[in-house]
Structures are given as C-alpha cells and as structure tokens.
Amino acid sequence: MSQNTGLIKIRKDIDAGVNPNRRTFMKTAALTGVAALVTGVPLASYVISPSLDKGTGKWIDFGPVEDLEPGRVEMLSYEFMVKDGWLVLPQRGFVWAKTEPGGELRVFSSTCTHLACNVIWREEEEVFVCPCHSGRFDANGQNIAGPPTKPLAVLEHKVDDGNLKVFMTV
Numbered sequence: 479m480s481q482n483t484g485l486i487k488i489r490k491d492i493d494a495g496v497n498p499n500r501r502t503f504m505k506t507a508a509l510t511g512v513a514a515l516v517t518g519v520p521l522a523s524y525v526i527s528p529s530l531d532k533g534t535g536k537w538i539d540f541g542p543v544e545d546l547e548p549g550r551v552e553m554l555s556y557e558f559m560v561k562d563g564w565l566v567l568p569q570r571g572f573v574w575a576k577t578e579p580g581g582e583l584r585v586f587s588s589t590c591t592h593l594a595c596n597v598i599w600r601e602e603e604e605v606f607v608c609p610c611h612s613g614r615f616d617a618n619g620q621n622i623a624g625p626p627t628k629p630l631a632v633l634e635h636k637v638d639d640g641n642l643k644v645f646m647t648v
C-alpha cells in the first residue's frame with residue numbers, strides 16, 4: 479500500500495467519525511448567524527441611529543424684511559425645536575440684523591468669539607459689547623477690544639417671499 483492510500487483511509491475514518499449531531503449543530507449555528515445578521519443589523523441601526531442623529535442647520539424665518547429699519551441694528555429672537563438623539567429640545571437665542579441705509583442687510587451671530595457669551599448692541603457707542611469679559615466689536619462685527627481674537631460670525635441669510643430667513647446651525 480502506498481503512503482497516499484494510507485492518508486485517504488485515515489481521512490475517511492475521520493469523516494466517518496464526525497457525529498451527525500455536531501453537523502446539525504453547525505448548520506443550525508450557521509443559519510442562526512445569518513438570521514441574526516439579516517434582522518439584527520437593521521434593528522440595531524433603527525435603535526442606535528436616532529441617538530447619533532444631529533441636524534446641521536435650518537433656515538429660520540424672522541418675518542417681513544420691510545419691518546427692519548434702515549440704518550439700524552436690531553435684535554431678532556428665535557426659538558425652534560432641535561432633535562438631539564431621542565430628545566427634542568427648544569433652542570432659543572437671538573441674532574443681530576444690521577440694515578445699511580442703502581438697503582444692504584447683514585446678520586451677525588450674537589455669540590461672542592471668545593467664550594460664547596451673547597453680545598449686546600450699544601446704540602449710543604455703536605459697538606457690540608460682551609458682558610462676560612468686556613469684549614467689544616464694532617458695527618461691522620470686527621473685534622476691537624478685549625479677549626476676542628475673531629470677528630462676530632456673519633450668518634447666511636436670504637429674503638424669501640418678503641421674509642428674512644437666516645441659516646442657523648443646530
């Protein structure tokens with residue numbers, strides 16, 4: 479008998495020694511794994527994805543643009559609901575709209591670029607002042623005094639059907 483024939487015989491003996499219960503178990507385990515993948519992945523994404531779901535921004539309607547007085551800086555308040563994972567929470571705040579006498583409009587974020595307090599417009603001095611650390615910004619939002627090293631953010635806006643809409647990040 480050659481050496482190859484001996485190996486084949488040993489292989490057949492090993493195959494014959496496999497317990498049918500073990501085969502059944504292996505098949506069941508494989509099928510269970512496939513079933514878990516087919517149902518588990520969509521189920522897990524359904525459960526987990528809302529907790530990771532954060533919007534990036536939305537257009538907020540501030541009403542008729544003709545209500546803004548040319549040459550003035552006006553505070554415009556907002557409140558909208560934000561989905562944060564499973565929660566829906568109100569987001570409140572305000573922006574500053576500056577209308578030039580020629581009609582050009584700019585909308586500034588009220589968030590100080592130092593540590594995110596809200597800046598207030600001081601009409602008599604024509605500056606935005608931050609109450610937290612006395613940061614100051616000129617009427618164009620440029621940082622002019624105190625700790626802020628960057629100007630106020632200018633927010634994207636558009637006039638849609640006569641209404642001022644501002645893009646707010648959420």
Ligand code: FES
Nearest residue numbers: 590592593608613
């Ligand atoms: S947070 Fe505005 S100056 Fe510090």
